[in-house]
Amino acid sequence: MMTRKSVWKIAVSSLIMGASLASCASGSQSARPQSLTAKAEKALEKGDTLDAIARAEEAVRVGPREVAARSVLAQSYLAAGRFMSAEKTFEDALELGDTSARTVISLALAYVANDKSVTARNLLADHRDAIPASDYGLAMALAGDVKQGVRLLEDLVRNGVNSPKVRQNLAYSYALDGRWSEAKLLASQDVSPEQANARILEWARTARPDLAQMRVAALLGVKAYQADDGQPAQLALAPQTENEMAVALTDTVMQAEAKAEAEKLEKAPEKPEFEAESAPSVAVPQAPVQLAAAAPVPLIAAPEKPIRVKQVESIEIPAAKPAKATPAPKAVAKPAPARAAFRAANSGSVREGSYIVQLGAFSSQANAERAWSVFSGKYRELRGFDHVRTPVTSRGRKLHRVSAAGLGNRQSAIAMCNGIKASGGSCIVRKAGKSIAGTRFASR
Numbered sequence: 001m002m003t004r005k006s007v008w009k010i011a012v013s014s015l016i017m018g019a020s021l022a023s024c025a026s027g028s029q030s031a032r033p034q035s036l037t038a039k040a041e042k043a044l045e046k047g048d049t050l051d052a053i054a055r056a057e058e059a060v061r062v063g064p065r066e067v068a069a070r071s072v073l074a075q076s077y078l079a080a081g082r083f084m085s086a087e088k089t090f091e092d093a094l095e096l097g098d099t100s101a102r103t104v105i106s107l108a109l110a111y112v113a114n115d116k117s118v119t120a121r122n123l124l125a126d127h128r129d130a131i132p133a134s135d136y137g138l139a140m141a142l143a144g145d146v147k148q149g150v151r152l153l154e155d156l157v158r159n160g161v162n163s164p165k166v167r168q169n170l171a172y173s174y175a176l177d178g179r180w181s182e183a184k185l186l187a188s189q190d191v192s193p194e195q196a197n198a199r200i201l202e203w204a205r206t207a208r209p210d211l212a213q214m215r216v217a218a219l220l221g222v223k224a225y226q227a228d229d230g231q232p233a234q235l236a237l238a239p240q241t242e243n244e245m246a247v248a249l250t251d252t253v254m255q256a257e258a259k260a261e262a263e264k265l266e267k268a269p270e271k272p273e274f275e276a277e278s279a280p281s282v283a284v285p286q287a288p289v290q291l292a293a294a295a296p297v298p299l300i301a302a303p304e305k306p307i308r309v310k311q312v313e314s315i316e317i318p319a320a321k322p323a324k325a326t327p328a329p330k331a332v333a334k335p336a337p338a339r340a341a342f343r344a345a346n347s348g349s350v351r352e353g354s355y356i357v358q359l360g361a362f363s364s365q366a367n368a369e370r371a372w373s374v375f376s377g378k379y380r381e382l383r384g385f386d387h388v389r390t391p392v393t394s395r396g397r398k399l400h401r402v403s404a405a406g407l408g409n410r411q412s413a414i415a416m417c418n419g420i421k422a423s424g425g426s427c428i429v430r431k432a433g434k435s436i437a438g439t440r441f442a443s444r
Helices: 004-016 031-045 049-062 067-079 083-095 101-113 117-126 133-142 146-158 164-176 180-187 193-205 209-220 242-247 252-267 273-277 304-316 337-346 365-378 410-422
Strands: 355-362 386-394 397-407 428-431 439-441
Touching: 031 049, 031 067, 049 067, 067 083, 067 101, 083 101, 101 117, 101 133, 101 209, 117 133, 133 146, 133 164, 133 209, 146 164, 164 180, 164 193, 180 193, 355 365, 355 386, 355 410, 365 386, 365 397, 397 410, 410 428
Parallel strands: none
Antiparallel strands: 355 397, 355 428, 386 397, 386 439
8 A cells, every 4th residue: 555645746746757857958068057957956856945946046157058957947946836936947948948748847837836827738738749648637637627637537547547646646636626526536546545535635725726826836745935036137048149049950859850850760771762753742651751742843953063063163263374274174073072972872863852961940041041151161061062941830939941952862861961960060861852842042
């Protein structure tokens, strides 16, 4: 028989706990913020919220855009009952890319405590796919949509997911719905009748709709700090500069997408190019990337090669000995190094331009264009290649993907991407087609 304390931990632990808080840190986190964040996390684990807040605030001051520091600070505020401060800091962490279920649900609880239940429900719905169903059901019930929460949790039980955590989450949701007999009966499956009675009384004490803050505080086992004035002004997250937005790759969500697609591509068997050309316009289920439409997208202009050769000639003509420029075949035979390297791999392709190499996604067309200028200057593999800009929507955000275009086959695209990664960059190989067709730009 489980104890009352252990059952309640099961019912709520997955809402705000889990793996180490520092796990959301980016790989580029500097040493000092990382050290301060780790110390704040240890203090939080010991229940010393004052020390945790002090250390986490210092970590944020030192590294204002370090996502792990923001996440730990937000959890520290939440553990101290400072719901206003927690709300703003969780929003900052979310903006910096921490879209973990723990952060999303914790922010939703802060919204509920601050009388923003509608905002909490919208947040949960936006991140539905990232949250386990058992947690999502209880979170929605706490955010005011009790009927949906109960329905989701009942479906889990009917489908055989009948763990103590699911039962206790459902019991609490029954209580929030005023179904006290069912709540008591279900709670009694994991604790003694006396403990179940005590649990029901505790739930009843905060069940009124106007006691949302008290309900969240009781759920977390904290006392609401009424004097909380919100996140200190000096810790406010400053907007990212235009230059940073142009150079930086996409946020955590887009990087995760790139990693997932890259893994699929590595596992997928190589297919002959003629199969891709004759593929239907819809994406084939379970394929690592979407196939091109039956009609080829006219992204590659016919005079592309003559234009590049002429451009190389015009550069070589004003050399030290102009009289020898015309008969110098070597000058004509030297296109951009990267282009020459990948042309050999393209020689066996059915048509040029079957693959692209995605480099990042940005918040505006202007940022996307600036990013290409930076990338093409930084990575020699991109020199001589055109690029394509594709508008997409990811988790409600409008972004503009930037990709190198004109790769004739998968091997050449992978070779380019590997070269970029070897220089410290990030990229993903995609199949050119309607799903990624965008605005094509010639190299400059």
